[in-house]
Structure formats: structure tokens, C-alpha cells
Amino acid sequence: MRRFTLFYRPIPGILLMLAIAVLARGGADLGLPWWPGIEAYFAASVAMKRILIDVLHLNYILISIILGMLLTNILGIPRWAASGVATSRLFIKVGVVLLGSLYSVMDLARLGGMAVTIIVGFIVLMLAFTLWLGKRVGMDISGAATLAAGTAICGVAAVVAVAPVVRAKNTDVIYSIAAILAFGLASLFLFPVVGTLAGLSAHQFGVWAGTGILNSGQVLAVCLGFDPGSVAHASESLKTGEIYNLTRVIFLPFVVLFLAFSASRFASSEDDININTSLWSKFPLFVLGFLIVVFLTSFGLLGATSPPSRELTLVRNLYSWFFAIGLAGQGMQISLPELRRAGGKTLMVGTAAGFFKALAALVVVLLFVSQQP
Amino acid sequence: MKINNRCLNCEFFNNDPEWIEAAFPGLNSLSSAYGSVRAESGTCSRHEVFLSAWKSCRDFKHSERACSPSN
Structure with missing residues (x-):
């Protein structure tokens, strides 16, 4: 009985997230062709399209997040929906695994080489900068290290991974998360506008977002906001941005170890640092799922890639809905x-x-990234 | 230090996911979508810190729940 309850309890919340995604994106894919979605209404007028879509990039992804935020901050998440809304991360993780269908092994090699160079450079730069600035303004080492992880790697996930090994105070964790989210919320709306004004191509924007945005979820949202793509032509900014984002996520366990050793002289002698435990318990396992789908795509197990086979088309349509649902739920969890x-x-x-x-x-x-990959 | 004196078995330690998400507001929003990185870390109500379940300290107090079969 308990298992049955666990199964159906999230359903109302998932349906609420789906409703928000349909409201923003339209219902054509789900047999509701009479509802074109809010984005289609924005596109109907030339002036509105120019400002809201071409410059502000208010497409279905950002509209889903905004609708979720409005719902939460005006009415609050209904109790009956809370359990389902908490599953939004699962939708995004599964979406990222399916996103592997966009890449071949050659793509990974081509995009990955430069990504590793840029990401490693920025991880070192941001660790040094944040630790230095934190020390200058008088933050203690554990607080500065916790924040440094968040700014150098992948935002809140990095804060949560690093905080235990540097024995961060609860208040350090709370402040670091809030600071990163506050900056990230601004990034969500500023990055697409600045990217457009700077004349970045979709590929360049992906590199910028995958490197410069602190949080993984925001990279996803902003890349899809800048270039939503379609089933036939996948989002170029998402394809590039996700590789950069995953590259830095893979470095998370190593940064955890580095910060653990750096802070260890401040820890008590009773503490220890287990390299194996730290590496494996901090490794984001969904990345392996992503790589498996890349291999399946590369070796033709999901059909032809150009033009995309029926299976690939289904997978790509599926992940775009997973992202829309997941990001609507993530928007519902942004509490001002x-x-x-x-x-x-x-x-x-x-x-x-x-x-x-x-x-x-x-x-x-x-200076260094070409318009095309 | 004995292995069972780790924070995991301490009364002051709590690593229940719902508790942690309540203790750290914002953990869910556009963030740890890629998480799975918390492992068994949790909060210590004695020292007000977020730490690994495998740490230990002199204020260790054995938890009854650590003796239950599920643990």
C-alpha cells in the first residue's frame, strides 16, 4: 500500500508542471492543436516578437520558469502538488541523459578538447579569485571554500558537495546557496539579452553560458532560451553549452578533494579524508547515462542521425518536453x-x-571562440 | 577512534534528504539538478555545521536509531 502511495502521490504535481509547460509551449504534440502556447501569442505581433522573443528570448522555456515562479511567489505551491514538484530534478536528469542523442563520439572529441582547456582555466581562476576575495573581506576559510566551489564549478551542487569536507557552518551553506541563486536568477534573463547585443552565434553563446553561468539548471534554461531549436534542428547553443557544463561537473570530485586538502590543516585531527570515498560519492553518475546514449547514437543503435531517424526524433522530442516540465517545476521552487x-x-x-x-x-x-564549432 | 563513533551514528546528526532541503532553502531551485553529490553528508545540531557522515568528534553521543535494524 505504501509503495502504491509513493507511486501516485507525485502525479498531481507532475500534471501541474505539465500544465504549465503546455501553457507556455502549446499542446500540438499532445493532441491539443487548438492551444498554440503563450510563446505563439508573443510571436503573433511583429513589435512584440522583436522585443519579447528576439531580444529578451522569452520563449517557452523562460515562460515556463516565470509562470512557475509567479505561481509559487503569489499563491505558493499547493500541498497536493509539493511531492510531484520535487521530482522536477528527475525530469531534468533524464532529459540530460537523452540529450546524449545529439552527439557523436567525434562531436565530443571536437567540442570536448577546447571545453576542457577553457573549463580547467576557469576553475583555477575562480577558485583563486573567490578564495582571495573571501580572505580579503574577512570570510573564514570554510565559508570562502564553500562559496569558491559554487562559483568555480556548478553552483549549488558544488556547494553541497564541498561544504561537508571543509566542515562548513550551516549559515555558510545557506548564504552561499542564496548568493549563487540570486546571481543565477539575474543571469537567466541577462545572458540571452547580452548575448544578442554582443552578436554571439548560438555556438559562441553555448560556450559563454556553459562557462560563465554558475548553476547547471540555469545553463540549460538559458541555452534553450537563446536558441530553442526544433526536433529537426537541435539547439546549437544547448549542444555546445551542455558539453561545457558537463565538463566542469566532471571536475567536481577533484575540486572537492583539492579544497578538502587545502582546508584540512584547519580540521581537527580526528577527521580524515578518504580519497576513494570522496571521488566516488561526489561523482555525478547521470553523466555515465549521458555517455551511454552518446555511444548508442554514434554506433547507429538509435537509427540514422541525418536526417534523424524516427527513434531519434522521438528521443529529441521527449527530452525537450522533459526539460519544459522539469524547468517549470524548478521555477516553482524559486522562492524570492x-x-x-x-x-x-x-x-x-x-x-x-x-x-x-x-x-x-x-x-x-x-577573442578565441569561432562562430561555428 | 572506533568506526561506530562516526557522525552517522550520532544523535546530533541528521542526513534525511527532506530535513536537509528544509534546512537549506533554495537547494532545489535551478540548482542541484545534476546533484547526486551529497552522498551521506548531513547537519550537526550540536555544532551547527554541515559535514560528512564519516567524521567524528569528542561530543559524539550515540543515537538510538543507529541501533535499529534498518540502520
Whole structure:
């Protein structure tokens, strides 16, 4: 009986996220052709299209997030939906695994070489910058290290991974998460606008977003916002941005170890650092799922890639819906009062580091990254 | 230090996922979509820190729940 309850309890919340995604995206794929989606209404007028879609990139992804945020911050998440909304991460993870259908092994080799160079450079730069700035303004080592992980790698996930090994105070964790989310929320709307004004191509934008944005979920949303793509022509910015994002995620366990050893002289003698446990328990396993789908695609097990086979078309349509549903749910979990908890030195250092990283990444893209991959 | 004196078996330690998400607001929003990185870490109510389940300290207090069959 308990298993049955666990199974059906999330369903109302999942349906609510789906309803928001349909509201934003339209219902044609789900047999509701009479509802074209809010994005289609924005596109109907030339003036509105120019401002809302071409410049602000308010497509179905950002509209889903905004609708989710409005619902949460005006009405709150209904109790009956809370359990389902919490599954939004699962939708995004499965979506990322399916995203592997966009790549071949050759694509990974071509995009991955430059991605590793740029990402490693930025991880080192941001660790050094945030630790230095944190020390200058008087943050303690565990607080600065926790925030440094968030700014150098993949935002909140990195904060949660690093905080235990540097024995961070609960308040350090809360402030770091809030600072990163506050900056990330601004990135969500600023990156597409700045990218358009700077004349970035979809590939260049992917490199910029995958390097400069702090949080994984926001990279996904912003890349799809800039270039939503279609089933026939997948989003180029997403294809590039995700490789950069996954590259830095893979480095997470190593940064955890580095920060653990750096902070270990401040830890008590009773503590120990287990390299094997740290590496494996901090490794994001869904990346392996992504790689398996890349291999399946590369070896033709999902059919022809150009033009995409029926199986590939189905997988690509599926992941775009998974992202729309997952991001609607993620929008529903952005609580503005919670973001206001960020404050003091952590907010100042986090914001400075976020802007520095975004600006430095933009300069690198403009100087060294070509328009096409 | 004996292995069962780790935080995992301490009364002050809590690593229940729902508890952690409540303790750290915002953990869910556009963030740890790629997580799976918390492992068994949790909060210590004695020292107000977020730490690994495999740490230990002199304030260790054995938890009754650590003796239950499910643990």
C-alpha cells in the first residue's frame, strides 16, 4: 500500500508542471492543436516578437520558469502538488541523459578538447579569485571554500558537495546557496539579452553560458532560451553549452578533494579524508547515462542521425518536453523570500565572483571562440 | 577512534534528504539538478555545521536509531 502511495502521490504535481509547460509551449504534440502556447501569442505581433522573443528570448522555456515562479511567489505551491514538484530534478536528469542523442563520439572529441582547456582555466581562476576575495573581506576559510566551489564549478551542487569536507557552518551553506541563486536568477534573463547585443552565434553563446553561468539548471534554461531549436534542428547553443557544463561537473570530485586538502590543516585531527570515498560519492553518475546514449547514437543503435531517424526524433522530442516540465517545476521552487536570505560578505563576494566570471568568459569567447564549432 | 563513533551514528546528526532541503532553502531551485553529490553528508545540531557522515568528534553521543535494524 505504501509503495502504491509513493507511486501516485507525485502525479498531481507532475500534471501541474505539465500544465504549465503546455501553457507556455502549446499542446500540438499532445493532441491539443487548438492551444498554440503563450510563446505563439508573443510571436503573433511583429513589435512584440522583436522585443519579447528576439531580444529578451522569452520563449517557452523562460515562460515556463516565470509562470512557475509567479505561481509559487503569489499563491505558493499547493500541498497536493509539493511531492510531484520535487521530482522536477528527475525530469531534468533524464532529459540530460537523452540529450546524449545529439552527439557523436567525434562531436565530443571536437567540442570536448577546447571545453576542457577553457573549463580547467576557469576553475583555477575562480577558485583563486573567490578564495582571495573571501580572505580579503574577512570570510573564514570554510565559508570562502564553500562559496569558491559554487562559483568555480556548478553552483549549488558544488556547494553541497564541498561544504561537508571543509566542515562548513550551516549559515555558510545557506548564504552561499542564496548568493549563487540570486546571481543565477539575474543571469537567466541577462545572458540571452547580452548575448544578442554582443552578436554571439548560438555556438559562441553555448560556450559563454556553459562557462560563465554558475548553476547547471540555469545553463540549460538559458541555452534553450537563446536558441530553442526544433526536433529537426537541435539547439546549437544547448549542444555546445551542455558539453561545457558537463565538463566542469566532471571536475567536481577533484575540486572537492583539492579544497578538502587545502582546508584540512584547519580540521581537527580526528577527521580524515578518504580519497576513494570522496571521488566516488561526489561523482555525478547521470553523466555515465549521458555517455551511454552518446555511444548508442554514434554506433547507429538509435537509427540514422541525418536526417534523424524516427527513434531519434522521438528521443529529441521527449527530452525537450522533459526539460519544459522539469524547468517549470524548478521555477516553482524559486522562492524570492528565500533568496533574500543572502547577505553580507557572502553575497558581496558571490556577486563579484559571478560578474567577474561572466565578463571574463565573454571576453574569452569574443577573442578565441569561432562562430561555428 | 572506533568506526561506530562516526557522525552517522550520532544523535546530533541528521542526513534525511527532506530535513536537509528544509534546512537549506533554495537547494532545489535551478540548482542541484545534476546533484547526486551529497552522498551521506548531513547537519550537526550540536555544532551547527554541515559535514560528512564519516567524521567524528569528542561530543559524539550515540543515537538510538543507529541501533535499529534498518540502520
